[in-house]
């Protein structure tokens with residue numbers, strides 16, 4: 105399985121980088137994982153609705169440029185679909201079984217994902233109503249992908 109995680113902006117903090125590197129290493133046995141960073145659009149503190157939409161649109165175009173037609177896209181969104189880790193694990197397994205071996209997760213920037221990216225998404229994934237910083241979201245997602253593979257093999261990692 106090929107897993108791509110597209111995020112907006114560069115990871116700055118070492119502790120995020122280290123955490124992601126750890127899960128990437130652990131995932132090596134199960135999937136080829138690629139992390140793709142697209143540039144964030146500078147967004148001053150106070151923006152009008154139209155300016156915010158523009159920022160999301162520009163970032164969205166950068167995200168879409170990194171996605172190939174064959175990829176199954178899962179957009180991370182607060183208002184997206186919540187599921188238990190076990191369900192997520194089964195869905196990932198089923199995707200692989202039924203011909204979707206290129207899975208791409210997309211994480212928005214500080215203002216979220218554009219309508220165009222949401223339209224391209226084949227599915228959504230929500231980690232609940234709490235808003236998480238996009239950098240932390242990347243780490244949490246990596247852990248959940250790793251957990252999904254641990255569930256699939258029946259490892260005691262998942263209790």
Ligand SMILES: C[S@@+](CC[C@H](N)C(=O)[O-])C[C@H]1O[C@@H](n2cnc3c(N)ncnc32)[C@H](O)[C@@H]1O
Nearest residue numbers: 180181211212215216230231232234235236238
């Ligand atoms: C700081 S959040 C953006 C907040 C923005 N107001 C919104 O509603 O999307 C940055 C990105 O992290 C991801 N994210 C943050 N919290 C999330 C959650 N609870 N579930 C799923 N994705 C989340 C989403 O991809 C979001 O676009």
